Amino acid sequence: MEELIVIKIGGAAGDCLTEEFFQQIHTWKAAGKKIIIIHGGGHYISEMMVRLNVPVCHKDGLRVTTNEVLKITQMVLIGQVQPLITSRFQQQGLSAVGLNASSNGIILGDYLNKKALGHVGEVKEVRVELLFDLLEKGYIPIVAPLGMTDSGHWLNINADDTACHIAAALNADSLYLLTDVAGIKKGNSYLEEVSLTEITELIDEEVIIGGMIPKVKSAVLAIQSGVNSIHITDDILKKGTAIMGEKVLV
Numbered sequence: 001m002e003e004l005i006v007i008k009i010g011g012a013a014g015d016c017l018t019e020e021f022f023q024q025i026h027t028w029k030a031a032g033k034k035i036i037i038i039h040g041g042g043h044y045i046s047e048m049m050v051r052l053n054v055p056v057c058h059k060d061g062l063r064v065t066t067n068e069v070l071k072i073t074q075m076v077l078i079g080q081v082q083p084l085i086t087s088r089f090q091q092q093g094l095s096a097v098g099l100n101a102s103s104n105g106i107i108l109g110d111y112l113n114k115k116a117l118g119h120v121g122e123v124k125e126v127r128v129e130l131l132f133d134l135l136e137k138g139y140i141p142i143v144a145p146l147g148m149t150d151s152g153h154w155l156n157i158n159a160d161d162t163a164c165h166i167a168a169a170l171n172a173d174s175l176y177l178l179t180d181v182a183g184i185k186k187g188n189s190y191l192e193e194v195s196l197t198e199i200t201e202l203i204d205e206e207v208i209i210g211g212m213i214p215k216v217k218s219a220v221l222a223i224q225s226g227v228n229s230i231h232i233t234d235d236i237l238k239k240g241t242a243i244m245g246e247k248v249l250v
Contacts, residue, residue: 121155
């Protein structure tokens with residue numbers, strides 16, 4: 001969809017969505033753009049786990065998700081973070097609908113490594129019919145990064161990966177991955193644009209490290225699937241680091 005913009009926000013961003021953020025959303029909507037929001041919630045999940053005396057454990061940047069942690073994740077994402085973000089959009093006069101894995105099974109996934117990570121999943125398929133229908137009716141879907149297996153088991157899925165797969169499935173024009181940094185930093189400055197072939201070099205040079213690695217790898221797959229441009233930034237009013245380029249494997 002040439003007119004579609006997908007935006008991934010962190011769960012904590014629901015507390016600090018600015019007037020400027022919503023002005024940009026209104027501007028895009030007035031120009032005929034369609035918007036989808038994918039939200040995280042890691043901060044609130046960890047906070048709730050601490051309150052409940054449940055150990056917080058990560059491996060390779062992913063939250064180890066036991067049965068108990070999965071229940072907490074569902075509770076926080078669907079019961080706390082999503083209503084907060086959805087209500088903020090509605091207060092701004094924007095028609096928004098909260099969605100999760102149980103909403104017509106929109107995100108089909110599979111276990112990433114059940115033995116090591118528990119109920120952590122990866123996206124296998126995005127069922128786009130409901131999303132298309134809501135977009136055509138003028139709604140902004142607010143999607144939680146949860147999936148389901150073929151057999152109906154819930155999965156905790158990385159929000160960046162979810163956003164990239166949804167953008168790819170809908171052939172979005174642009175994808176904004178909002179994070180706590182202004183882009184990919186090399187030396188003392190942020191890169192304005194990187195091509196797909198440059199990303200491998202930046203990883204090898206350890207310019208791209210830590211949690212930025214899975215973010216850009218998901219972005220590469222989205223670009224290769226037809227998304228026109230992806231922006232890693234801390235503000236949708238700024239382009240941040242744009243990932244664009246040739247559709248080649250890296």
